[in-house]
Amino acid sequence: MPSELTAHAALDLLVAGDLTSVDLTRSILARIDASEAQINAYISLDPERALSVAADVDRRRQSGEVLGPLAGIPLAIKDVLCVRGGRTTCGSAILSDYVAPYDATAVARVLQADAVLLGKTNMDEFAMGSSTENSHFGPTRNPVDPTRVPGGSSGGSAAAVAAGEATLALGSDTGGSVRQPASYCGVVGLKPTYGRVSRYGLIAYASSLDQVGPLTRDVEDAALLLGVVAGHDARDATSVDCPVPDYRAKLNDGVEGLKVGLAREFFAEGLDPEIRSAIEAAAEQMRLAGAELVDVSLPVAGHPEYCVACYYVIAMAEASANLSRYDGVKFGHRTADADGLQQMYHRSRSEGFGAEVKRRIMLGTYVLSAGYYDAYYRKAQQARTLIRQDFDRAFTQCDLLLSPVSPTTAFRLGEQVDDPLTMYLNDIYTVSVNLAGIPGISVPVTTAADGLPIGAQLLARPFEEEVLLRGARVLEQSS
Amino acid sequence: MNYETVIGMEVHVELHTQSKMFCRCPAHHFQIGANEHVCPVCTAQPGALPVINGRAIELTVMTGMALGCQIRPHSVFARKNYVYPDLPKGYQVSQYELPLCEHGQVVIHTSDGSRKQIAIERVHLEEDTGKLVHQGNASLVDYNRAGVPLMEIVTDASIRSADEAFAYVQKIRQLVRYLGASTGDMEKGAMRCEANISVRPEGSQAFGTKVEVKNLNSFRAVRNAIDYEVQRQIEVIEEGGTVRQVTMGWDEGAATTKEQRSKEFADDYRYFPEPDLLDVDVTDEWIDGARSQLPELPDERAARFVESFRLSADDAAMMTEDRAVADWFEQVIAAGAEPATAANWISGELFRRLKDTEAAIEDVALTPAQLAELIGLITAGTISGSAAKEVFAVMWDEGGGPTQIVEARGLQQVSDTGELESQVDAVIAAQADAADKVRNGDDKPLQFLMGMVMRATRGKANPQVVQQLLRDKLQG
Numbered sequence: 001m002p003s004e005l006t007a008h009a010a011l012d013l014l015v016a017g018d019l020t021s022v023d024l025t026r027s028i029l030a031r032i033d034a035s036e037a038q039i040n041a042y043i044s045l046d047p048e049r050a051l052s053v054a055a056d057v058d059r060r061r062q063s064g065e066v067l068g069p070l071a072g073i074p075l076a077i078k079d080v081l082c083v084r085g086g087r088t089t090c091g092s093a094i095l096s097d098y099v100a101p102y103d104a105t106a107v108a109r110v111l112q113a114d115a116v117l118l119g120k121t122n123m124d125e126f127a128m129g130s131s132t133e134n135s136h137f138g139p140t141r142n143p144v145d146p147t148r149v150p151g152g153s154s155g156g157s158a159a160a161v162a163a164g165e166a167t168l169a170l171g172s173d174t175g176g177s178v179r180q181p182a183s184y185c186g187v188v189g190l191k192p193t194y195g196r197v198s199r200y201g202l203i204a205y206a207s208s209l210d211q212v213g214p215l216t217r218d219v220e221d222a223a224l225l226l227g228v229v230a231g232h233d234a235r236d237a238t239s240v241d242c243p244v245p246d247y248r249a250k251l252n253d254g255v256e257g258l259k260v261g262l263a264r265e266f267f268a269e270g271l272d273p274e275i276r277s278a279i280e281a282a283a284e285q286m287r288l289a290g291a292e293l294v295d296v297s298l299p300v301a302g303h304p305e306y307c308v309a310c311y312y313v314i315a316m317a318e319a320s321a322n323l324s325r326y327d328g329v330k331f332g333h334r335t336a337d338a339d340g341l342q343q344m345y346h347r348s349r350s351e352g353f354g355a356e357v358k359r360r361i362m363l364g365t366y367v368l369s370a371g372y373y374d375a376y377y378r379k380a381q382q383a384r385t386l387i388r389q390d391f392d393r394a395f396t397q398c399d400l401l402l403s404p405v406s407p408t409t410a411f412r413l414g415e416q417v418d419d420p421l422t423m424y425l426n427d428i429y430t431v432s433v434n435l436a437g438i439p440g441i442s443v444p445v446t447t448a449a450d451g452l453p454i455g456a457q458l459l460a461r462p463f464e465e466e467v468l469l470r471g472a473r474v475l476e477q478s479s
Numbered sequence: 480m481n482y483e484t485v486i487g488m489e490v491h492v493e494l495h496t497q498s499k500m501f502c503r504c505p506a507h508h509f510q511i512g513a514n515e516h517v518c519p520v521c522t523a524q525p526g527a528l529p530v531i532n533g534r535a536i537e538l539t540v541m542t543g544m545a546l547g548c549q550i551r552p553h554s555v556f557a558r559k560n561y562v563y564p565d566l567p568k569g570y571q572v573s574q575y576e577l578p579l580c581e582h583g584q585v586v587i588h589t590s591d592g593s594r595k596q597i598a599i600e601r602v603h604l605e606e607d608t609g610k611l612v613h614q615g616n617a618s619l620v621d622y623n624r625a626g627v628p629l630m631e632i633v634t635d636a637s638i639r640s641a642d643e644a645f646a647y648v649q650k651i652r653q654l655v656r657y658l659g660a661s662t663g664d665m666e667k668g669a670m671r672c673e674a675n676i677s678v679r680p681e682g683s684q685a686f687g688t689k690v691e692v693k694n695l696n697s698f699r700a701v702r703n704a705i706d707y708e709v710q711r712q713i714e715v716i717e718e719g720g721t722v723r724q725v726t727m728g729w730d731e732g733a734a735t736t737k738e739q740r741s742k743e744f745a746d747d748y749r750y751f752p753e754p755d756l757l758d759v760d761v762t763d764e765w766i767d768g769a770r771s772q773l774p775e776l777p778d779e780r781a782a783r784f785v786e787s788f789r790l791s792a793d794d795a796a797m798m799t800e801d802r803a804v805a806d807w808f809e810q811v812i813a814a815g816a817e818p819a820t821a822a823n824w825i826s827g828e829l830f831r832r833l834k835d836t837e838a839a840i841e842d843v844a845l846t847p848a849q850l851a852e853l854i855g856l857i858t859a860g861t862i863s864g865s866a867a868k869e870v871f872a873v874m875w876d877e878g879g880g881p882t883q884i885v886e887a888r889g890l891q892q893v894s895d896t897g898e899l900e901s902q903v904d905a906v907i908a909a910q911a912d913a914a915d916k917v918r919n920g921d922d923k924p925l926q927f928l929m930g931m932v933m934r935a936t937r938g939k940a941n942p943q944v945v946q947q948l949l950r951d952k953l954q955g
């Protein structure tokens with residue numbers, strides 16, 4: 001089935017003339033037809049546009065034109081990224097009719113690379129959540145087990161790739177939103193270094209943490225897609241001007257001579273025993289492949305009580321400001337009737353935002369308030385510096401860090417919706433990575449006894465995605 | 480009881496940059512169709528991000544330098560959170576804890592001729608808001624102005640009167656114009672002032688309760704609003720009341736301050752560092768680069784005019800009030816004109832014409848070289864002072880060089896004794912009585928006789944030559 005192919009395998013066939021983009025796209029669309037009623041990975045789909053772009057790519061390939069690196073590959077985009085002329089909802093009622101007037105830079109780059117855009121994937125509203133249950137457009141289900149959540153907030157993208165409803169997908173990761181759903185759905189999810197991929201056109205949740213990342217069927221596809229979207233962008237002041245290597249060139253160089261760190265704090269109580277042994281087995285595979293295992297300590301970054309608190313204070317503070325623009329004045333939902341400006345604001349926002357978004361806006365507003373700023377926001381910034389320093393120190397002792405992605409495998413729909421604190425603890429292994437700004441990848445390493453996927457997380461120094469991908473490739477080959 | 484007025488000023492200055500503070504939209508917004516200069520960034524479309532306009536940083540730092548501020552090598556933009564339809568993002572990108580410039584001072588010249596130093600607390604950079612337009616029942620928003628770079632200059636509480644506040648605002652406008660940082664045009668909203676005003680019994684050290692007065696959008700408003708508010712506060716106290724901490728707006732039409740909102744609950748803007756922008760780190764080399772762009776500032780320039788050109792302090796102040804005028808004046812001097820004469824011509828004839836035609840000096844066709852040439856003709860005795868005014872009028876109205884105009888109109892002064900002698904003789908013959916008096920040593924009618932000769936020559940006779948001829952003939 002072409003819908004099962006990785007992008008690089010499909011590209012080989014396309015280049016060889018053994019497959020057309022139209023056939024590949026049709027195969028994906030057929031899968032979407034068959035699964036969507038159950039999975040609900042997409043918020044919007046444009047099969048006609050996809051087929052017409054695919055046909056165009058096939059025509060250009062036949063005429064011998066030089067095509068982009070993703071030519072003819074069907075790709076899904078998390079509905080947090082703006083696509084010009086199309087509906088961009090961010091999973092929210094407040095943007096349910098919003099049509100973006102411009103393309104996000106990451107979107108422009110995949111289009112420039114001749115990818116075939118399928119549609120926009122489901123997500124937790126404004127990327128706030130770990131299960132894709134907080135969506136105005138209904139929850140997405142995990143293709144591995146539809147009674148389970150796909151993780152979140154990029155659950156739609158992860159589910160689409162896992163279900164054969166897209167060959168490649170883009171997501172966004174603020175505290176684990178690419179890596180955790182990748183792990184729950186059994187696909188690869190990469191969060192690049194902060195500044196590696198432009199955030200222009202990525203609807204902001206927490207600006208200092210957000211990063212666009214690929215969700216793919218294997219590590220090589222992650223390398224391929226990262227290579228397309230990475231690079232400096234003059235429209236994003238926080239994007240970094242540093243060369244983008246060919247991430248596939250050294251993909252199979254292995255890990256011989258590399259030091260892989262295991263932070264003892266990551267294996268403390270609360271970790272599911274199956275996941276613990278999966279990560280320990282992954283470490284052993286790295287050792288067998290020639291890496292040296294070293295014990296490291298992350299006295300601050302390894303402690304969920306510090307990281308999760310620090311993360312939520314900073315993320316919610318930034319979110320409270322980022323979401324102020326949804327006021328019913330310029331775009332988005334405006335209440336049908338209101339008496340005066342204050343009521344218009346109040347009703348438009350009350351009607352437009354879901355419960356989790358409101359909770360985070362209120363918490364964020366609170367931690368920035370006069371009299372509380374020093375106790376919360378300033379303290380969190382100080383903790384963030386310590387977390388960064390922890391990783392800096394660890395990376396003087398090792399080249400990669402290996403850890404779990406999430407303390408559990410995919411949980412059941414509805415299981416945690418009424419318990420935000422437990423929900424927030426899904427992020428204990430991932431949020432510190434965003435706080436430090438370093439790159440991380442989630443790779444499926446095994447399945448639990450109940451058949452649910454287990455992922456391992458690798459972390460690297462800033463802008464060392466190349467090393468990260470090499471390590472991930474070893475884990476993937478030995479799983 | 481006598482009261483002392485205590486004022487701190489906040490002046491917002493729109494920077495004269497090509498593009499807006501955080502996007503590439505044109506920064507000018509005067510008389511532009513609604514929402515024509517807008518883009519995803521300045522209308523806060525989801526996902527859009529700001530990128531700093533480096534020129535705005537440079538102009539702010541230059542202003543800070545002109546105000547004797549310390550330039551912070553490390554400064555930070557912050558989000559100031561508040562909600563209003565003219566503020567697209569629901570927060571204004573501004574500066575809070577670490578502004579670009581701090582701790583400066585500026586010398587003001589008050590109308591009684593005294594000078595005083597006013598301390599500048601900070602100069603920081605932020606973005607302007609859009610504008611609301613009310614149409615019947617509806618309110619419309621125009622975002623052309625949203626995101627235009629806005630520099631805020633804040634003083635300490637060292638201003639003591641409306642007169643000083645007026646002089647301070649004048650000084651700020653003069654400086655930002657000198658620097659090319661802003662048009663400083665208050666009528667077009669390029670400069671907007673707020674005053675924090677309180678009064679206290681003379682001799683008291685404690686400050687009274689301050690009232691913030693906004694909407695001081697003309698020089699007249701600065702003076703009138705402060706005078707009004709000071710009087711109002713004194714009356715409240717004299718009547719046994721207490722001044723409440725409120726924000727007032729100046730109502731130009733009613734000539735009163737009106738309460739806008741109570742400040743009993745302090746505004747909470749929830750400032751925090753803007754995560755979409757990197758901190759601004761400026762190196763010593765960059766600061767040197769900005770400093771090298773600083774022009775000679777008005778006070779230094781006036782001192783040099785006094786020193787090098789021997790101008791009076793008043794003339795020097797007048798010649799340096801505006802940078803373009805000072806440049807023009809120096810070009811007249813460079814073309815060889817005598818400085819005091821040049822200053823007189825500029826502050827007299829030229830300023831009168833500029834005022835009549837509402838023109839700026841940069842726009843006039845008359846060149847500094849032409850004025851210098853005209854002054855040269857007077858000094859050389861080629862034309863009389865009164866003829867020079869006629870030449871100036873022709874130069875202004877019709878253009879052309881002074882020498883050419885003098886020749887074309889036959890305005891040369893006649894200094895040739897041979898040519899004048901017959902005229903003088905004719906006047907002596909016609910005015911025999913007056914002539915006799917002069918012959919007998921009475922000088923009084925001499926002026927009368929000279930006038931008659933001037934009339935006979937239609938003003939072209941050189942008065943000194945005429946006087947000498949009359950004396951030679953009657954008293955020689």
